[in-house]
Amino acid sequence: xxxxxxxxxxxxxxxxxxVGQAGSGPVSDPLSLLGQLSHAAHDRSYxxxxxxxxxxxxxxSRIVHTHIHGEELTRIEVLDGRPREIIRxxxxxxxxxxxxxxxxxxxxxxxxxxxxxxxxxxxxYLRFYDVSRVGMNRVAGHECQRILLRARDRQRxxxxxxxxxxxxxxxxxxxxxxxxxxxxxxxxxxxxxxxxTSPELLKSTYPDSNQWKKVFFxxxxxxxxxxxxxxxxxxxxxxxxxxxSILSSAVPGAPFEHLVFSDGLSSFSIFIKPLQxxxxxxxxxxLQSSALSYYSGTVGQHRIVVVGEIxxxxxxxxxxxxxxxxxxx
Amino acid sequence: xxxEDMELERLSAxxxxxxxxxxxxxxxxxxxxxxVLQESWYLxxxxxxxxxxxQLPPARLHGRIAHALKDEPTVLVPGKSSVGSVPLDGxxxxxxxxxxxxxxxxxxxxxVLRPGLPTNPVIAQKEPSAPALNENSVSDKDIQTFVAxxxxxxxxxxxxxxxYTPQTIAQR
Numbered sequence: 001x002x003x004x005x006x007x008x009x010x011x012x013x014x015x016x017x018x019v020g021q022a023g024s025g026p027v028s029d030p031l032s033l034l035g036q037l038s039h040a041a042h043d044r045s046y047x048x049x050x051x052x053x054x055x056x057x058x059x060x061s062r063i064v065h066t067h068i069h070g071e072e073l074t075r076i077e078v079l080d081g082r083p084r085e086i087i088r089x090x091x092x093x094x095x096x097x098x099x100x101x102x103x104x105x106x107x108x109x110x111x112x113x114x115x116x117x118x119x120x121x122x123x124x125y126l127r128f129y130d131v132s133r134v135g136m137n138r139v140a141g142h143e144c145q146r147i148l149l150r151a152r153d154r155q156r157x158x159x160x161x162x163x164x165x166x167x168x169x170x171x172x173x174x175x176x177x178x179x180x181x182x183x184x185x186x187x188x189x190x191x192x193x194x195x196x197t198s199p200e201l202l203k204s205t206y207p208d209s210n211q212w213k214k215v216f217f218x219x220x221x222x223x224x225x226x227x228x229x230x231x232x233x234x235x236x237x238x239x240x241x242x243x244x245s246i247l248s249s250a251v252p253g254a255p256f257e258h259l260v261f262s263d264g265l266s267s268f269s270i271f272i273k274p275l276q277x278x279x280x281x282x283x284x285x286x287l288q289s290s291a292l293s294y295y296s297g298t299v300g301q302h303r304i305v306v307v308g309e310i311x312x313x314x315x316x317x318x319x320x321x322x323x324x325x326x327x328x329x
Numbered sequence: 330x331x332x333e334d335m336e337l338e339r340l341s342a343x344x345x346x347x348x349x350x351x352x353x354x355x356x357x358x359x360x361x362x363x364x365v366l367q368e369s370w371y372l373x374x375x376x377x378x379x380x381x382x383x384q385l386p387p388a389r390l391h392g393r394i395a396h397a398l399k400d401e402p403t404v405l406v407p408g409k410s411s412v413g414s415v416p417l418d419g420x421x422x423x424x425x426x427x428x429x430x431x432x433x434x435x436x437x438x439x440x441v442l443r444p445g446l447p448t449n450p451v452i453a454q455k456e457p458s459a460p461a462l463n464e465n466s467v468s469d470k471d472i473q474t475f476v477a478x479x480x481x482x483x484x485x486x487x488x489x490x491x492x493y494t495p496q497t498i499a500q501r
Contacts, residue, residue, distance in 0.1 A: 076488070111485075244482065255360050260482045294475070
C-alpha cells in the first residue's frame, strides 16, 4: 500500500500538470507563430467589443474590421468618456474628435490598433523575448492559446497573448510586471468573425466632418536639429522611431524635443527642454494605472523627462545617463 | 513692432492649426529664443481655455470677460487669410495683452481656489533623490502632460487613449 502510494502521487501530479498546462511548451517555429498572429489580425474580418484595463481604469471600444478585395478597413468607436472614432484604411488613420470638431490624421505612421499588436519584422521580438505556449484559456466565449513573450533581460516587461484556437486572432493581451502582476490588459468581451460586416458600419458617423479642422501627424519636417545628445543607458533593442520639436501651452517656456523609442512591443519617450532659470528636483514615479514609468531630472541646462512602458529603474537609468553635448541651433 | 505683431498673429494661427507648414519651423525657431512669444503662447491658451470652461467660477466675471473680449479686435482665432494681413496697432496690442494678463491672474486665482479640481491620483511613488536648484517640484499635472504627449507620439499607444490637445504644435 505504501509502495502504491509512492508511485501514484507522481502519476497524479503529472496528470494534473498535464491537464493544467494543455497546449504548453516551447514553440518550435516562433517566427511562423508570430506571423500567424499578425496575419489573423490584418487578414480576417471581425467585429466586437474590447476593453483596455489599466489598474482600476477601464475603457471599452467597439471595433469593426474587414479585409475585402485586398483592402483592410477598421473602424473603432470609443464607448466610454469623450466620444472618439477611429477610421483606418490602407492610406491613413483618422481619429475624429466630435467635441472639438477636429480630425487627427496619421499618415506613414503605423500606430498599432488592438488586436493587431504584432508587426513585421518578427525577428525583432525574438532577439529580446522568448516565445512559449503556456496553456489554454477562454475569452469572449472562444477557446484561446496563451502565448508568452518573456523578456530575456530586465529592461522590458513580459507580454502574453491569448490567440483564438481556431483562427489565431489575438483575443487578449496582457503586459506583466516583474512579479507577474498584470499592468495592462486588452481583451475582447464579445467578438464575431466572418465577412458579413456591412460597409456602412465602416464609415464615419460624422458626415459633417469635412468642415472640421485637420491636424496631421507626424508633423511637418524641419531642417534643423536642436541638440546633440547621447544615451549611454539606452536599452538594447530600442531604436528611435520619431523626433519632434514641440511647443505646448501645458509646458510653459521654449519649444522642447520629443524623442520616441520602441522595441516593437514597448516604447518610451524622452523630452529635452531648455531650463530658463528654473531648477527641478529629480522625480521617479511608477504610474499606478498603467505600465508607465516616469523620470524627471536635469542635465546641465536642460530638463530631461523619460516616460514609457518599461520598468522604473530602466527609465531612471536612461534619464540619469543622458548627456547633452551640443546645441547647434 | 509690425514684425512682432505678425509673429503674434502667426502664433495665434498656429494655435488654431491654421499656419502653413512652411511657416511653422520659423515660428518655432522664434519661440525658442523669444520669451515674449513663449509667454504669449501660454497666455493665449490660458485665455482660450478659460473662456471655454463653463464651470469656472465666478460665472458673472467669466461672462463679462468673454463679453469684453468679444468687442476687442481679437487675433485669437484668425482665418488663414488673415495671417500677416492686418497687423494690430501697438496701442491695441498693449491693451489686449494687459487684458490677457488680467485674465491670467483671474484664472490662476480661480483654479487655485476652485474646489474639487481633479488631481491626478496615479502616482505610486515619488522619490526625490537630489537637492534642487530652486526647489521646484514636478506636479501631477506635469506628469499627466508628458504622459499625454508620450501617448500621442508613441506608435505603441492605443489610439483611443490619444486625446486631442489643441494647445500643442510640433515639427520634426
